[in-house]
Amino acid sequence: MRPVLIASCLLLCIFFTATSLQAGGPLVVGGPKFGTDAQPFTWDPGKMPIQYRLDPGPMAVNPSNATVIDNAAGLQRVQNMFAVWQSVPTATISFSNAGPILSAGAYVTGADVATVPQFNDLVGSCKSGTQNPVMFDANGQIMSGLGLSASVIGFASGCALDSASGHLTGALILMNGKFQDGINTSPNFELTANEFDEAITHEIGHFLGLGHSQINVDLVQSQSSSCDVDKLAGLPLMFPVELCQARKDAGLPVLSPDDVSWISSLYPNPTFVSNYGTISGTIYFPDAVSQVQGVNVIARAVDDPRTPQDESRRIALSAVSGYLFTGNPGQSITASMPEPNENNTNGDPDGSRNPKLIGYYQVAVPPGTYTIEVEAVFPLFVGGSGVGPLSPPIAIPGSPEFWNKDESAFDFPLARDTITVSPGDKLTGIDIILNNPTPTFDQFEDSGALFGSPLNFMLAAVAEACA
Ligand SMILES: [Ca+2]
Ligand SMILES: [Ca+2]
Ligand SMILES: [Ca+2]
Ligand SMILES: [Ca+2]
Ligand SMILES: [Zn+2]
Numbered sequence: 001m002r003p004v005l006i007a008s009c010l011l012l013c014i015f016f017t018a019t020s021l022q023a024g025g026p027l028v029v030g031g032p033k034f035g036t037d038a039q040p041f042t043w044d045p046g047k048m049p050i051q052y053r054l055d056p057g058p059m060a061v062n063p064s065n066a067t068v069i070d071n072a073a074g075l076q077r078v079q080n081m082f083a084v085w086q087s088v089p090t091a092t093i094s095f096s097n098a099g100p101i102l103s104a105g106a107y108v109t110g111a112d113v114a115t116v117p118q119f120n121d122l123v124g125s126c127k128s129g130t131q132n133p134v135m136f137d138a139n140g141q142i143m144s145g146l147g148l149s150a151s152v153i154g155f156a157s158g159c160a161l162d163s164a165s166g167h168l169t170g171a172l173i174l175m176n177g178k179f180q181d182g183i184n185t186s187p188n189f190e191l192t193a194n195e196f197d198e199a200i201t202h203e204i205g206h207f208l209g210l211g212h213s214q215i216n217v218d219l220v221q222s223q224s225s226s227c228d229v230d231k232l233a234g235l236p237l238m239f240p241v242e243l244c245q246a247r248k249d250a251g252l253p254v255l256s257p258d259d260v261s262w263i264s265s266l267y268p269n270p271t272f273v274s275n276y277g278t279i280s281g282t283i284y285f286p287d288a289v290s291q292v293q294g295v296n297v298i299a300r301a302v303d304d305p306r307t308p309q310d311e312s313r314r315i316a317l318s319a320v321s322g323y324l325f326t327g328n329p330g331q332s333i334t335a336s337m338p339e340p341n342e343n344n345t346n347g348d349p350d351g352s353r354n355p356k357l358i359g360y361y362q363v364a365v366p367p368g369t370y371t372i373e374v375e376a377v378f379p380l381f382v383g384g385s386g387v388g389p390l391s392p393p394i395a396i397p398g399s400p401e402f403w404n405k406d407e408s409a410f411d412f413p414l415a416r417d418t419i420t421v422s423p424g425d426k427l428t429g430i431d432i433i434l435n436n437p438t439p440t441f442d443q444f445e446d447s448g449a450l451f452g453s454p455l456n457f458m459l460a461a462v463a464e465a466c467a
Helices: 071-086 116-127 141-145 193-207 218-222 229-234 257-266 454-466
Strands: 050-054 067-069 095-100 133-137 154-162 167-176 277-284 296-301 316-320 360-365 368-375 419-421
Touching (some): 067 071, 071 095, 071 133, 071 193, 116 133, 116 141, 116 154, 116 167, 133 141, 154 193, 167 193, 218 229, 257 316, 277 296, 277 368, 277 419, 296 360, 316 360
Parallel strands (some): 133 167
Antiparallel strands (some): 277 360, 296 368, 368 419
16 A cells, blocks of 8 residues: 655745745745845755765664664665765765764764654754754654654755855755555555655755656546556656656656756756756736746657657656746735734745746756646645645636647647757747636736637637537
């Protein structure tokens, strides 16, 4: 039996106080007084390697407290998980094991991290920037003590950031060894080693400042543990929930093209620009003026008919519109309440207030030929499983559609043109105007709402012809 949920980012909401989460690319984006406006928070590339410290206890024990995965094997696996991100050739990231976790409060160095008080004191030392603890909750007692669901495989949490420089400065990881204890009787779930390691590698993506991505979302409905390999290849490791067989077991690299692109965008090394081009644009409401924040934009490679693989499912890269803009701009009308918690005049500190970015997206893609499409973020992706700046996500104000050269609010959703990208290209203005029976962004707006769309006239004409 395998659970679906990775409740990965939930503690970020606690530790990065007054900071909501951005995702669909970066996890935290700078605002006017927070880091650098419209720039994702990352670890300082000038201060690599990122030093982590490891729990000296076992990775997994069974209910009779017998060790199932010892510390040495756990250390090896953790190093391999960090190496997945470190080995992205177009990114500058490195990690080093600085040794065992240092003492903090109830926790004494050398001991197995196994209790909530120890965990809480280590969170404190992470928040103060002393260390980045990587902890094995060998029997799941810390997870359950924190009140987390038995379906949480592990989580990463940011603990500290430098709001002047825009850098992440502290993070931690906790892994639930109960998924590796050899017992598979609900509510004690079990994963294969590859599935477990991929879930924790996802958490390391958050540790590095990555949010969630949505591609091949139809796999959510299939609920299969043996997914179509083309779709699995394009499914981001940073998808909000863990689905399908382990990527490794399907012969796939642990990172999808979307993961590799985003980590390289956040931590580019000099080879990034010669291996990628960018596609950018703005998503508009049917009025073609107002920008739409919070819809998912996907660039898909055009299938190569000479190969048996479906490249359109495999090579796909995404961004959420308005991902650099705040999800909560605040407002001054009803915000100044007597209750301090109700005062939301200025909104969240994170995310830009540049109005040009409300509906803006940008994706970095390997050289090739692509279509661009827009869709809603899956409605159940909220909170710690959120994708993009809005939680809950909005329904798409229109229908899902492809970009075509003559974008309008009245084009056919499946009409599409292709875009060919060479290394270093920066293709801009790939804008999509959503289609909607009501041509303005708000049904209560007056201008234009009385005019039917050409499509409606056409349908009316067809209906008359058939009558
Ligand atoms: Ca432990
Ligand atoms: Ca188990
Ligand atoms: Ca093909
Ligand atoms: Ca359109
Ligand atoms: Zn996650």
